[in-house]
Amino acid sequence: MSGGATRPLGELAKTVRSKNAGVDKITFDIIFRERETYELVKRSGVLTRASVAALYRIPEERISDFVTFDPALAIKFTLYRTRPSGSPGDADIFGAQQYAPLLDVEVPVD
Amino acid sequence: MPAHTLRFLCPNGHLGFAPLKTESFRLGVDTGPDFILADSGSDDIGPGPLGSDTSTSPREWQRHDLEHMLLAARELGVPMIIGSAGDTGTNSRVDLYVEMIRDIARRHALAPFRIGWFYSEVAPSVLREKLAAGEAIRGLDGRPDLTPEELAATDRIVAVAGIHPYKALLDEGADVIIGGRSSDSVIFAAPAIRAGFPEALSYYLGKVLECASFNAEPYGGKETVIGEISMEDVRVTAVHPAQRCTVASVAGHAMYERSSPFYEHVAGGRLDMTHCVYEQVAEKTTRITGPTFMPSEGIHVKLEGAGKIGERYVGFVGIRDPYTVAHVDEVIAWARQQVCERFGDDGYELHFQVYGRNGVMGEMEPLKDRPAHEVGVLVFGIAPTREMAEEVAITGTRQMFYARLPDVKGTAGGVAFPLDEVVPASAAYRWTLNHTMQVGDPLELFPLHLDEVRP
Numbered sequence: 001m002s003g004g005a006t007r008p009l010g011e012l013a014k015t016v017r018s019k020n021a022g023v024d025k026i027t028f029d030i031i032f033r034e035r036e037t038y039e040l041v042k043r044s045g046v047l048t049r050a051s052v053a054a055l056y057r058i059p060e061e062r063i064s065d066f067v068t069f070d071p072a073l074a075i076k077f078t079l080y081r082t083r084p085s086g087s088p089g090d091a092d093i094f095g096a097q098q099y100a101p102l103l104d105v106e107v108p109v110d
Numbered sequence: 111m112p113a114h115t116l117r118f119l120c121p122n123g124h125l126g127f128a129p130l131k132t133e134s135f136r137l138g139v140d141t142g143p144d145f146i147l148a149d150s151g152s153d154d155i156g157p158g159p160l161g162s163d164t165s166t167s168p169r170e171w172q173r174h175d176l177e178h179m180l181l182a183a184r185e186l187g188v189p190m191i192i193g194s195a196g197d198t199g200t201n202s203r204v205d206l207y208v209e210m211i212r213d214i215a216r217r218h219a220l221a222p223f224r225i226g227w228f229y230s231e232v233a234p235s236v237l238r239e240k241l242a243a244g245e246a247i248r249g250l251d252g253r254p255d256l257t258p259e260e261l262a263a264t265d266r267i268v269a270v271a272g273i274h275p276y277k278a279l280l281d282e283g284a285d286v287i288i289g290g291r292s293s294d295s296v297i298f299a300a301p302a303i304r305a306g307f308p309e310a311l312s313y314y315l316g317k318v319l320e321c322a323s324f325n326a327e328p329y330g331g332k333e334t335v336i337g338e339i340s341m342e343d344v345r346v347t348a349v350h351p352a353q354r355c356t357v358a359s360v361a362g363h364a365m366y367e368r369s370s371p372f373y374e375h376v377a378g379g380r381l382d383m384t385h386c387v388y389e390q391v392a393e394k395t396t397r398i399t400g401p402t403f404m405p406s407e408g409i410h411v412k413l414e415g416a417g418k419i420g421e422r423y424v425g426f427v428g429i430r431d432p433y434t435v436a437h438v439d440e441v442i443a444w445a446r447q448q449v450c451e452r453f454g455d456d457g458y459e460l461h462f463q464v465y466g467r468n469g470v471m472g473e474m475e476p477l478k479d480r481p482a483h484e485v486g487v488l489v490f491g492i493a494p495t496r497e498m499a500e501e502v503a504i505t506g507t508r509q510m511f512y513a514r515l516p517d518v519k520g521t522a523g524g525v526a527f528p529l530d531e532v533v534p535a536s537a538a539y540r541w542t543l544n545h546t547m548q549v550g551d552p553l554e555l556f557p558l559h560l561d562e563v564r565p
Contacts, residue, residue, distance in 0.1 A: 014358075015362070019367045020153075020154050020362070020367060021155050021249070021367055021368050021369040022153065022251055022368075022369075022544060023157075023227070023251075023414075023541040024250070024251040024252065024253065024276070024541075025251055025369055025542055027365075027367065027368065027369050029362070029365055029366070031358070031362055041132050044451065049503075055473045055476060057473065057474060057475070058474060061328045064252070064369055065369045065370050065528075067370065067371065067372070069361070069364075069365055069371045069372075071357070071361035071364075071386060071387075071388050072358060072361035072362045072364065072365060072371065073358065074361075074362065074365060074371070076370075076371060078366055078369035078370075080251070080252055082473075083540075084153070084157070084159065084415075084540060084541035084544070085153075085156055085157075085541070086155075086156025086157050086539070086540070087157070087460050087538075087540040088419060088461055088490060088492055088540070088543070089459075089461045089490075090362075090421075091463050091469055091470055091471075091472060092155070092470060092471075093155070093156045094154050097470050097471075098471060098474065100471075101476050101477075102470075
């Protein structure tokens with residue numbers, strides 16, 4: 001990064017969400033309103049398998065899928081859970097509140 | 111050649127979890143759809159309902175939606191199809207819905223109609239025999255293949271149906287179908303394929319309609335949407351006056367709650383949405399072309415299974431002393447040690463979730479070193495009997511009060527109790543099966559039934 005201006009992903013994206021994808025995985029969707037913003041974030045390289053693994057403090061092997069999906073202007077990745085949804089010790093049966101750290105990811109906008 | 115187009119009305123996804131909205135449903139019914147359909151199941155709700163053979167949805171809400179749908183379907187004289195009855199699609203849930211349909215028909219003195227239903231439960235003995243015969247039951251999503259031990263820990267299993275039982279019941283002339291566990295999309299795909307439309311568009315139709323207005327914007331669930339299939343395309347339209355199906359909302363839905371936005375697996379093949387083209391063709395309507403469908407070699411049926419771990423009690427404490435907040439892991443370790451001294455190292459489970467620090471995200475929480483000024487600790491005790499679960503939970507909860515932190519100022523009690531006791535919760539289960547099994551006949555796991563409903 002050049003030390004230039006940045007904006008948090010939470011301001012740039014229309015939707016940032018997480019949800020179960022079956023009982024063993026949680027999937028994350030980051031969806032943009034305008035193609036320009038979507039392309040900007042894609043190009044910035046702040047969201048990759050490696051950066052997401054670092055953000056969530058997990059090994060990269062726990063990321064089963066990482067794709068960009070042009071028709072929906074979306075970046076999407078999926079994690080393996082360490083225990084199936086709803087097992088004792090799982091605090092998020094729907095996987096619905098795991099996206100919050102993504103909101104603070106700073107995206108260079110210069 | 112099939113009819114020029116067919117129109118499918120879906121008022122709700124996961125029917126029963128929250129009631130359908132009647133205003134947009136009525137508007138949709140007034141347009142005269144050819145089918146009225148809703149999926150009623152989800153594995154999002156955790157393993158408890160399947161394991162204990164219960165619904166998480168209140169009966170009144172299930173009945174509310176079935177009543178609206180049945181009355182509309184009989185008024186229009188079109189088929190009504192429900193998949194994955196009662197959250198889990200177990201046999202008891204199918205029977206529950208069939209009985210509700212009969213009762214609603216009686217109360218409204220509806221003219222006679224034919225009801226079809228099928229079951230999805232698989233007896234553990236069936237899988238035991240398959241394993242004994244050397245057949246593999248393949249794990250999904252990184253799970254190992256099924257072992258006899260894991261099967262023995264399983265209380266209840268459902269197989270996830272494809273289009274086959276729905277198609278067969280429609281062939282038999284069913285006016286109303288109550289399905290056991292099924293892939294969400296197949297309740298829509300079955301009648302479309304049966305009418306002669308291409309498989310790819312038919313499965314896509316199901317994929318885009320299965321959660322009703324989740325494919326529309328602005329966000330708002332439980333509103334009616336209508337999908338229309340032709341030989342060339344699928345068109346999906348929001349019915350609620352304030353909602354639209356846009357390219358963004360429809361494409362966005364393709365990736366909802368699945369690991370890949372490109373593929374959808376069903377018994378019998380795989381829908382590929384990689385080359386879908388989305389076009390806004392009217393204010394509230396988006397047109398989709400370009401999905402493909404790849405039939406599989408053999409029929410692979412997904413299996414879901416849940417097994418009981420034990421009875422469960424929960425307790426809760428709050429902590430305000432900043433020193434104790436900073437050392438909450440030591441407080442927990444103390445309480446855990448007291449439980450170990452009483453019950454030993456195993457034969458029970460004890461879990462602590464620290465809200466205000468990392469209660470929601472656990473080890474994935476990036477801010478777990480920055481707890482709030484106060485935290486709450488939720489304690490779960492799980493054991494073979496209710497008595498033991500209660501004692502595990504109360505020991506784990508109350509002993510936090512007595513934790514021995516070296517420099518704590520408050521020596522009259524280390525935590526705050528909003529309740530003096532621990533409270534019983536639902537029994538603890540876990541998902542034991544997320545597997546697939548090959549079958550020779552796509553109907554072999556799904557026995558069909560048909561009956562006439564008369565006043």
